[in-house]
Amino acid sequence: MSKIDRVPVREQSPDIRRSNFEEVSFGYNEEEAVLEASRCLNCKRPMCVSKCPVSIDIPGFISFVKERNFDKAYEILSKYTSLPAVCGRVCPQEVQCESKCVLGIRGEPVAIGKLERFVADWALENNFKVDSDIVFNGHKVAVIGSGPSGLTCAGDLAKLGYEVTIFEALHEAGGVLTYGIPEFRLPKDKVVKPEVDKLKDLGVKIETNVIVGRTVTIDELISEEGFEAVYIGSGAGLPRFMNIPGENAKGVFSANEFLTRANLMKAYRDDYDTPIKPGKRTAVVGGGNVAMDAARTALRLGSEVYIVYRRSEEELPARREEVHHAKEEGINFELLTNPVEILSDENGWVKGIRCIRMKLGEADSSGRRRPVPIEDSEFVIDVDSVIMSIGTTPNPLISSTTSDIETNKKGCIIADDDGRTSKNRVFAGGDIVTGAATVILAMGAGKSAAKAIDDMIKNK
Amino acid sequence: MFKILSNEMIAENIYKMDILAPRVAKSAKPGQFIIVRVDDKGERVPLTISDFDSERGSVQIVVQALGHSTKKLVSLGSGEFVKDFAGPLGNASDFISEDFELLRNKKVVFVGGGVGAAPVYPQVKFFSDLGICTDVVLGFKNENFVILKNEFESLNANVHFCTDDGSFGFKGLVTDKLEELIKSKNIDIVVTIGPMIMMKFVAELTKKYDIKTIASLNTLMVDGTGMCGGCRVSVNDEIKFTCVDGPEFDAHLVDFDEAMSRQSTYKEEENHKCRLDGDLNV
Numbered sequence: 001m002s003k004i005d006r007v008p009v010r011e012q013s014p015d016i017r018r019s020n021f022e023e024v025s026f027g028y029n030e031e032e033a034v035l036e037a038s039r040c041l042n043c044k045r046p047m048c049v050s051k052c053p054v055s056i057d058i059p060g061f062i063s064f065v066k067e068r069n070f071d072k073a074y075e076i077l078s079k080y081t082s083l084p085a086v087c088g089r090v091c092p093q094e095v096q097c098e099s100k101c102v103l104g105i106r107g108e109p110v111a112i113g114k115l116e117r118f119v120a121d122w123a124l125e126n127n128f129k130v131d132s133d134i135v136f137n138g139h140k141v142a143v144i145g146s147g148p149s150g151l152t153c154a155g156d157l158a159k160l161g162y163e164v165t166i167f168e169a170l171h172e173a174g175g176v177l178t179y180g181i182p183e184f185r186l187p188k189d190k191v192v193k194p195e196v197d198k199l200k201d202l203g204v205k206i207e208t209n210v211i212v213g214r215t216v217t218i219d220e221l222i223s224e225e226g227f228e229a230v231y232i233g234s235g236a237g238l239p240r241f242m243n244i245p246g247e248n249a250k251g252v253f254s255a256n257e258f259l260t261r262a263n264l265m266k267a268y269r270d271d272y273d274t275p276i277k278p279g280k281r282t283a284v285v286g287g288g289n290v291a292m293d294a295a296r297t298a299l300r301l302g303s304e305v306y307i308v309y310r311r312s313e314e315e316l317p318a319r320r321e322e323v324h325h326a327k328e329e330g331i332n333f334e335l336l337t338n339p340v341e342i343l344s345d346e347n348g349w350v351k352g353i354r355c356i357r358m359k360l361g362e363a364d365s366s367g368r369r370r371p372v373p374i375e376d377s378e379f380v381i382d383v384d385s386v387i388m389s390i391g392t393t394p395n396p397l398i399s400s401t402t403s404d405i406e407t408n409k410k411g412c413i414i415a416d417d418d419g420r421t422s423k424n425r426v427f428a429g430g431d432i433v434t435g436a437a438t439v440i441l442a443m444g445a446g447k448s449a450a451k452a453i454d455d456m457i458k459n460k
Numbered sequence: 461m462f463k464i465l466s467n468e469m470i471a472e473n474i475y476k477m478d479i480l481a482p483r484v485a486k487s488a489k490p491g492q493f494i495i496v497r498v499d500d501k502g503e504r505v506p507l508t509i510s511d512f513d514s515e516r517g518s519v520q521i522v523v524q525a526l527g528h529s530t531k532k533l534v535s536l537g538s539g540e541f542v543k544d545f546a547g548p549l550g551n552a553s554d555f556i557s558e559d560f561e562l563l564r565n566k567k568v569v570f571v572g573g574g575v576g577a578a579p580v581y582p583q584v585k586f587f588s589d590l591g592i593c594t595d596v597v598l599g600f601k602n603e604n605f606v607i608l609k610n611e612f613e614s615l616n617a618n619v620h621f622c623t624d625d626g627s628f629g630f631k632g633l634v635t636d637k638l639e640e641l642i643k644s645k646n647i648d649i650v651v652t653i654g655p656m657i658m659m660k661f662v663a664e665l666t667k668k669y670d671i672k673t674i675a676s677l678n679t680l681m682v683d684g685t686g687m688c689g690g691c692r693v694s695v696n697d698e699i700k701f702t703c704v705d706g707p708e709f710d711a712h713l714v715d716f717d718e719a720m721s722r723q724s725t726y727k728e729e730e731n732h733k734c735r736l737d738g739d740l741n742v
Contacts, residue, residue, distance in 0.1 A: 169685050171497055171504075171544040179687075209546035211685055214492075215483050239689040241699055248694060248718050250725045257688035265503060265682070273529055274503040274682075275729035348721040388689075395686050397704060 006108040007036040014328040018299055021183045021268060023190075024325055025089075028111075030068070033118040037065035039103060040110045047100035048112060053444030054152075056080040058097055058112055065115055074123040077116065078130045082155035082199060083148060083443065085124060085191045086177055088117025091440045092319050124194050134203060137161035139457050142227040144212045144398065147175020148439045149233030149430030151199060152446030153453075158202040160454050165227070167210040172264060175235055176439070179264040180256070182293050184300070185322075188263070213397035218405075222425060229425050229453045232413060233446055236431035237395040241388055242285070246342030251279060251350035255286070255294040255389035262297050278303045279385025283353045285309075285339055286389035287316040292323065294387045295331050305331045306381055310338040310358050310371045336360070336371065340378065342386055352380045392436050402426070410435060419449030427453055462545040465518055466538045472604045474575060475523050475534040476510070482517030484547045490582040491553030491676065491708055494519060495684045497544035498532045505529050506681050506703075508579035508653070509548060510608070519547070522578035522607065549684040550707045553583055553651075554674070560590055566648040569595040569641055571634050571662050576654025577607055579676060583651065588615040595645070596620065597637045599658065603628035634658060635665050642669050649674065652711060656723060660716035667712050675711035677702045680723060693719050 010026040011017075017024055028036060040062045048058045057076055064073035077084045093099075093113035101109030122128070139162050143150045146168040154164045172178050173196045177186060186192060200206065210216060212234070221227045239254035241247055258276070261267040265274035278301035284294050287309035295305045307326070309316060312335050316323055327333070336358040343352040357377035360369035394411040406414045406422040412433055419427035429445025431437055465478040484494060493508045511520035525534040536542065555563060568587065572580035577598045587594045599622040600606045606628050612619045621629030622637050630637050634654075641647060642665075652662040653676040666673040679702040681691035691702035694715040700706065 169546065170683060171546070179683075209544050210483060211546060211549065214548055215487055215546070237685065237687040238701070238704070239687070241689070241692075243699070248692060248699070248722060250721060254689035257682055257690045260682050260688055266501075272501045272503075273532075275726045277726065277729075348724075395704070397685060 006039070006111050007032050009111070009114050014325075014330070017184065018329045021300060023187050024184050027121060028114055028118045030122075033065055033115060034068055036111050037062045037115055040066070041102060043102060047102070048097040048110075051096045051100045053096070053440045054080050054447055056097075056116075061119060062110065062112070062115055065119060070119055070122045071128055073119045074128060075130050077119055081443065082152055083195050084116050085120035085195055086148070086186065087440055087443070088113050088115075088120055089186050089191070090181060092438060094320055096440065121191075124191070129198070129201065132159065132202065134159060135161050136163060136203070139163065140165070140227050141453060141457075142167060142221045142225070142230045143233060144218075144230065145169075145175055145233040145235055145430075145432075146173035146196070146206060147233060147235050147430065147442065148177060149235075149442035149446040150175065150231065151196065152443040153231045153233060153429070153450045154204045154446075155199050155202060156447055156450035157453060158199065158204045160450070162454075163203070165205040165207060167212050167216070168206060168208045169211040170264065171208050173206050173208065175233075179260045180290065180293070182259065182263055182297050184296065185293065211397065213401040218398065218402045218423075218426060228457055229427065231419065231446070231449050231453065232398060232421075232426065232428035232432055233430045233442065234395060234398055234432050235442075236392045236412075236436045238393045239388065240391045240393060242339065242390060244339060244341055246344055246350075247388070249342055249344035249350050250348050251277065251344075251384055252342060252386045252388065253277075255284070255290045255387050256392065258294050258387050259290070259297065262301075268297075268301060276301065277385065279350070279383060280304065281381075281383040282306070282385040282387060283308050283339070283381055283383045284387045284389055286391070287311065287318060288389065288391070289318045289322055291389035292318045292326050292331075294389050296326055296329060298385070298387065299329055299331060303385065306334050306383065307331055308334045308337050308339055308353065308355060308381070310336065311368065312336055312360060315368050334381065338371065338373065339386075343380065350384050350386055352382050353386055354378055354380050392431075394432050394435070398432075417448060418452035419445060420452060425456070461541040461543060464536055464538050464540050464542065467534065467536060469534075470522070471607045473525050474605070474607055475525065476520060476607075477523060477534070478518045478520050479542065479545055480517055481519050481545045481547075484519050484545065485512045485514045485517045488512040488514075488519060488548040489552030489556050490586045491556070491579075492548035492550045493579075493684070493707065494521065494545060494547030494549060495681075496521070496533065496542055498529060498536070499543050502532065502543065503529050504544075504682055504684070505533070506549070506678070506684055508676075508678070510578035510581050511585075512582070519545070522575050524575045546684065549703055551705075553586075553708060555583070555586065563587070563590065564592055567595075567646055568592075568649045568651065569597065569638065569647050571597045571599075571638055571650060571652040571654070571658075573599040573634055573654030573658040574601070574605065575607070576658070576678075577612075579653050580651075581608055581611060584612065584615055584617050588617055591616065593617055595641055597622065597634045597641070599623070599634035599637075599654070600628070601625075633661075635661050638662065639665060642666075642671065647671050650711075651676070651708075656716055656720045659711060660720070663711035663714070663716065673711040674708050675714055676707045677709060677714070677719065678707070679719065680725060693722075
């Protein structure tokens, strides 16, 4: 194999995986990882690092993989990320680190994500832990939300000696990693739980079933419970709907509801109590990663699935890998298509989705060509289930119950690059600040905020 | 894990449970609800709060055991634990934040049905504690289903029990009793909690008399924090989420037919039963 060719990653075949929830990608074994790592040129000025939101020393960890020194590789990763097994799986490496790899100019970039995953999985499998001798500094910080942003912020602060408590509204930690991303992309017991447990090993406390804004307010956490700083990483949780006729028919779900039932509540398993209603034929509206996840989950539950997206394939916001996997599994793509009405039967159940064909016009504010409807092109896709996956907006629970915290027109909390909000001692980051984005950006925000919180407390 | 302090059957298949949940008890207000998950494999079940004691750290719920999950819940005895107990969820009743002197001059009627009588209790108690006497109309299928009789009677309120067959109290529907009250008193506000169908008919009646009416909706939901959107209802033709925008809405603007239809989404699923199913004849 020449330096140009990337070591392929083994995957479950599409025919088999379309009816199970096992992980699609098997990842590299040791031989494959070492071989792939040997492709890395170890650039003096590594551009990959500049495109990593948490600035992982990528050539550094890869050079240890080359030497089969996996524990050292893991130690390097651990310095920068608390969730390497997660990042190695769900980061959009193709537009971040891997997009800048010099090898990518003439061939395929180094599979940085797959190598990160390999090292992290190796550490989990071998129960390898980085020694840490944390000395508690006596300061208490509260973190709201146990998703990628909150976990990262908590982990970094714990390493600095803070006594950190994470407050989680649901019964399980992990945020979107737990309720949103399906098992076949991110296994919960194998990856998410162990990575969360590593934080507990650092002394981070996680209080589940606490809905900040309802169970306790931020003001109370500061004034009554003695937290010196609060980091809000509560995510962008409220699903958006299209406001088209028929949207409240039975059989219309938000992707959040569908995925929460499947992932958090394990509704796809017979031994769990939560019901789920996959249709025989399902339309998933939207083209992001969440839409792919919902579509592939519905498929695995036995549905014939259509992705309905108003722009063309080129503009699909989902990762290429996920679109590719979805196609391999047999998801149908109705591109340049926009729903106008959901039709229901006499019992109130969905029986079809009326759509209109679109064409691309002038570029809009996003820089993408705006889809415009083609006259007289309406048609109906016969489906008995519709999953809306057109984005989410910030949850107002915290902003509406916290004094002096500023939000913008979209309801996002306003924070500077280090996560400082308008409210003294209160920081925020991740989707609650940016609107729905990626796991790794949320982690980057958690990291910056941890540093800013440390500065604030140390310098007061 | 949350400890069950007591569990008592108070009517046919209806149980009153006290759960130790200090954080919830401390913040709970009339009008709010909780989500309970019995064990690792359980679903998240929303249930209204029927009382709370912040000093003791306990929250009381009234549960009708109908489906798999509620049956599992009521089978637990005192000293046992439920896995998760999250709350309080939803907005507190508007009354809480109103000027008490203004409230004093209002004639309020509460209309509850079936286990919906339970969440009426903390609201009536709130008024009673302020020294304001309200009218309360509570409807049940028959005397075997009457709940919280002593609790309601201990409050400063005119309580009117109704049963379909007249086996206890007034014979007839809550709407019949309510119409009597409307005709005899100058009623300002009606608050209704119970099966959707009952709330729909209450709303239709009060609309005729142009009386402001608030309904507390019990919709399907998963997380209770706004995330799943499963609890969406049309209020004045706008989509609202019961968990973050409600659970109380202007009853005259709620699309009850749609809400009832949505509530039956998972009806066929063996393991799942809506908590109010089967008790529509109040």
